[in-house]
Amino acid sequence: MSDSKFDDAVLKILKLTHLGVLSWVKEAPPKSLVESTDSIISSYFETEYRSRKLALFHQRRRRTGVEGYMVKKSLSAVFTGSDDQWVEMDSLALLHDDGEVAYSFPPSPVVRDLLRTVRHKTSGIDQFLDELLNTEP
DSSP states (O other): OHHHHHHHHHHHHHHHHTTSSSSEOOOOOOOOHTTTOOOEEEEEEEEEETTTEEEEEEEEEHHHHHHHHHHHHHOOOOOOOSSEEEEEEEEEEEEEEEEEEEEEEOOOHHHHHHHHHHHHHTHHHHHHHHHHHHHHO
């Protein structure tokens, strides 16, 4: 499947989120994403679309020197610093009924934009700013 099809799907999810059709809820990540891994999930949100659950999250994980070398060889990426590095990525996933990841969408800048939007909408920042700006000192 082409990356553009995935990007189009994420753009539609972003649009549905902006329009309020999709409502995201902050949840605890499933055990498979955090147990027995070097991963840290700092933000994890879920929504439902047509009886299918989607998860959106920010993940930091340790990349070993060997893994970094393999990625370097295959993607011509350049890593600097120590053998162990922390890699950050924003991910969108389709979930099984039990909440475990069924499929992870390919990494994309559109997923990063979606996560930024979801964080904004779920934070309550607009209401806070309205209240702050409309009160007298």
